[in-house]
Amino acid sequence: MATTQHYLWAGGHFLLLLSGSRYFLAWMMFKTVSSWWYKASFLGALMSYFITPQPNMAYVRRALADENVQYFLLAIFWWTSRPVTCPPQPHPLAKKLHLWVKANYDTAMRVVAIAELVIFARVLFGALLFRNSLMMPLVYAQFLHQRYFHSQFTPVGQVWLRVRELVVRFGASAVVEPAAPRRD
Structure with missing residues (x-):
């Protein structure tokens, strides 16, 4: 069942893939590329791995061991670094995409x-x-x-x-x- 968080996750991955590919292709062809693509790729990662925090220590301990949080923290580091109730019925395409991803x-x-x-x-x-x-x-x-x-x-x-x-x-x-x- 698709939720807003799933759409953010998918949109973030799409932005990461698109801008990361653009940046990578320019790098492979020895061309200069705007740092906007670099920042956009890590913005996509931040969107993908953002998890709403809860103010308690059990959540913090659990979050630090979660790989999504690790990716989120790493994306913040790279992004700030210089360039190196009832969910609706899912769309049939979403089911196919889910099976392909799985x-x-x-x-x-x-x-x-x-x-x-x-x-x-x-x-x-x-x-x-x-x-x-x-x-x-x-x-x-x-x-x-x-x-x-x-x-x-x-x-x-x-x-x-x-x-x-x-x-x-x-x-x-x-x-x-x-x-x-x-x-x-």
Whole structure:
């Protein structure tokens, strides 16, 4: 059943997709694009992940563990950063759209999880080259840390285990000392 919040969610995703695609295409073609598209994409994210708060601690604790709130807080950070009763009967198209989203959700979330890691690499690399704020990788790392604990789709855990395994293997490798020359 569609509600105002569902329409805001869908409208926000549409705005995010449209303006994010426009910004991305311009970036891919090495063209300058208005920062309006950048801000509009994160405005779409803010619309999508806005949840009406309730003034109690139980809600705050629950909200901090919710991935929608995490995305909302991250969207606020990126948006403010410089450019790097009886619901009506749903429309038949809405049902088809819902089925399509349900069928493709897991795949899309895996793609999003990989994109989140790529974004972290870009933000980290940008900070090392002083192309973006040094605070940006720290904030984004905190976001990924929360995703690691609260999302089944994030590959951060698999990447972390693989890196740790490689470091342990490297540290445990034996150093072979050269044989002492024989004196006959």
